[in-house]
Amino acid sequence: MEIKILQDILESNKNAAAEVKDLLKRKKIYMIDMMSSPGSGKTTLNDKLIGALKSKYRIAVIEGDIKTTKDAERLAKHNIPIFQIETDRFGGDCHLESTWVKKCLEQFDLDNLDLVIVENIGNLVCPAEFQLGDDERMVILSVAEGEDKPAKYPLMFNTSDTMVLNKIDLLPYLDYDMNELMGNLRKVNPKIGIFQVSAKTGEGMEALLKHIGDRINAKKQGA
Amino acid sequence: MEIKILQDILESNKNAAAEVKDLLKRKKIYMIDMMSSPGSGKTTLNDKLIGALKSKYRIAVIEGDIKTTKDAERLAKHNIPIFQIETDRFGGDCHLESTWVKKCLEQFDLDNLDLVIVENIGNLVCPAEFQLGDDERMVILSVAEGEDKPAKYPLMFNTSDTMVLNKIDLLPYLDYDMNELMGNLRKVNPKIGIFQVSAKTGEGMEALLKHIGDRINAKKQGA
Numbered sequence: 377m378e379i380k381i382l383q384d385i386l387e388s389n390k391n392a393a394a395e396v397k398d399l400l401k402r403k404k405i406y407m408i409d410m411m412s413s414p415g416s417g418k419t420t421l422n423d424k425l426i427g428a429l430k431s432k433y434r435i436a437v438i439e440g441d442i443k444t445t446k447d448a449e450r451l452a453k454h455n456i457p458i459f460q461i462e463t464d465r466f467g468g469d470c471h472l473e474s475t476w477v478k479k480c481l482e483q484f485d486l487d488n489l490d491l492v493i494v495e496n497i498g499n500l501v502c503p504a505e506f507q508l509g510d511d512e513r514m515v516i517l518s519v520a521e522g523e524d525k526p527a528k529y530p531l532m533f534n535t536s537d538t539m540v541l542n543k544i545d546l547l548p549y550l551d552y553d554m555n556e557l558m559g560n561l562r563k564v565n566p567k568i569g570i571f572q573v574s575a576k577t578g579e580g581m582e583a584l585l586k587h588i589g590d591r592i593n594a595k596k597q598g599a
Numbered sequence: 600m601e602i603k604i605l606q607d608i609l610e611s612n613k614n615a616a617a618e619v620k621d622l623l624k625r626k627k628i629y630m631i632d633m634m635s636s637p638g639s640g641k642t643t644l645n646d647k648l649i650g651a652l653k654s655k656y657r658i659a660v661i662e663g664d665i666k667t668t669k670d671a672e673r674l675a676k677h678n679i680p681i682f683q684i685e686t687d688r689f690g691g692d693c694h695l696e697s698t699w700v701k702k703c704l705e706q707f708d709l710d711n712l713d714l715v716i717v718e719n720i721g722n723l724v725c726p727a728e729f730q731l732g733d734d735e736r737m738v739i740l741s742v743a744e745g746e747d748k749p750a751k752y753p754l755m756f757n758t759s760d761t762m763v764l765n766k767i768d769l770l771p772y773l774d775y776d777m778n779e780l781m782g783n784l785r786k787v788n789p790k791i792g793i794f795q796v797s798a799k800t801g802e803g804m805e806a807l808l809k810h811i812g813d814r815i816n817a818k819k820q821g822a
Contacts, residue, residue, distance in 0.1 A: 414723045414744055415741070415743065443752070446750065446751065470693065498636070498751070500637045500721065501693040518638070520744075520769070521637055522638045527669065528664055528666055528667050529637065550769075
């Protein structure tokens, strides 16, 4: 019974995700689903990405949080469209679903957008199960979380297109084994794109910005 | 329909939690439900706690992971009973439930135990909803996760008895506002017990060890 209901939810999520994908294709908008543990630095990363990209591209953000509008407030200075989903109002949900993303998208002026960034709930488990209809699933991992996370949360890393390893400015203060991380990562997803950055200091951000810019342009050209 | 099923699951979890509570009371065993984000340092903390407590108390561990037995392997050197739950086998669950904990407890020699530590799935959302029948809910928060987590994940911090703020050895390398954290924490739970530690360097561990020792002794005396 429980399993049947879960299947129904996943099925209806899949259908809405397909509709989102169609809509984004028609409007030539690139969408990133940004996922991570709590405290990996998603909002700081977003702040820096938006700051660097907003002069060239028209950006909107969908913020997912269980409670508070803190993240949306932190990004408000950029004067871009931001839609906040507080899942607490739907019963404290631990992930975003494509039906909600679709409703958010319908609030935006889609003829004047190039990029939508979805900041998912801070959770390395549940968001992995729900496709949103995006172009790129990006998992953010802080070096402070250790090297074993791809092995312990395989679905998240296996279904992601890119991994952004954040907070590399902390590496000198941790006993971090980069080879172990990369070994664990390649075992679950040999094809994943990898970016090592410090959103705080700016280190490594250029490659990530170039990647996102290239993908936006490719989508514009109908890729 | 979905809500009804969730209520059924929560209800059956609550019943099994009451059974666990009874069993632990009868056997005078103290049980801690340790919860946190992925990568907060739960296993390192556990390693240090067990190392310091095992000469005085008889300890068992229930390890929750979605995938891998890495954490159980890390603790194997202590030669104490460890039961690993890989939730991947039940469909990748994002939390532990009291029915599984009850089954694990039944594998242990309960007449020869003083302390059971449950290391829950790394997830700041879902485990908060499931009472396990323990004596103490302990949330571990790494300073690398930032100051806003109690505000953004209120149920976790509101239902916990103690918070262990871990990795304080990293404070000199972060722009960390301790007052902001404490303000956020007190707003959701003014009564929570707070321990600041570095499981890595050992700083602050004495107070936490004394707290756990006191609670084990109190339970032995029928408190």
